[in-house]
Amino acid sequence: MDEVIADVMPNFLNQYEFKFGRRPDKEEYEGSKVFDIEGAGDLWDNLHQKGFFSDLPVMTDSQKVLIELHKRFDIYIVSAAMEFRNSFEDKYDWLQKHFPFIYWKNMVFCGKKEIIYADWLIDDHVKNLENFKGTGLLYTASHNVFERRFERVNNWKEIHQYFKDK
């Protein structure tokens, strides 16, 4: 969900700017996370606040590509939400609002994603793909740009292309 269909980066960057009075350079958080920048660790705490996940922008093209794939595949939205008790309602409402064609039967909030059984998993986190039994696709995010172990998709147009003949 986050960094694949929901764009959390603007929120992190806004919070950094609010704290430090400037936008961080991309080089400062490439290969890691915004809250890994020295001194910015407490930005992580904001993830536990109600509302953080409620107004995230939708990732470009994710809606129209998922509507398309939804006709041919049984699509699940799986979010590692369990670390953030206050995110559940925000995430659920966000999905209902932006992806109304995804029925509640096909939503999952979990912790470790190794419990998930599916043919493909599109994820920005290598740790989630490492133990996945199907085929993992790494969705490009600032924190994974130096990763080489998984097939990479850079945007939803590439996902559309990947599944064209599947």
Place this chain on the structure above:
Amino acid sequence: MDEVIADVMPNFLNQYEFKFGRRPDKEEYEGSKVFDIEGAGDLWDNLHQKGFFSDLPVMTDSQKVLIELHKRFDIYIVSAAMEFRNSFEDKYDWLQKHFPFIYWKNMVFCGKKEIIYADWLIDDHVKNLENFKGTGLLYTASHNVFERRFERVNNWKEIHQYFKDK
């Protein structure tokens, strides 16, 4: 979760009594659900209310048996909670309170359980066991007493016994 580690029946029976002024006989809901009794369909709506899942009694022996099994197995609590948006926080808090040894990484809220990958699934619903890839154990509940297709466990002592040599 419900009817396996969380005992929802007392809540249903209380609500029926509140509405009809009497406790229903077991024969009235055996093989089905309390809200399937004629005229009681709107009791189902209570599942959507905040608080319904917050004070459920813990199923007898489930804590001590799970603490024991937790030493030898990677235990996940998987709840088909997605139908009930207002249940998430109640269910999460209930689990933290009564099963604090189950880490958030091992909790799952989902819709269809066929997305779950595990060796065993203990569930009161046949529909969840039907599409499960591992071994399903049917936990006895009033609504499944006439079911014959799955190995049955009647209580947590029997679950303890079942996994003794596994």
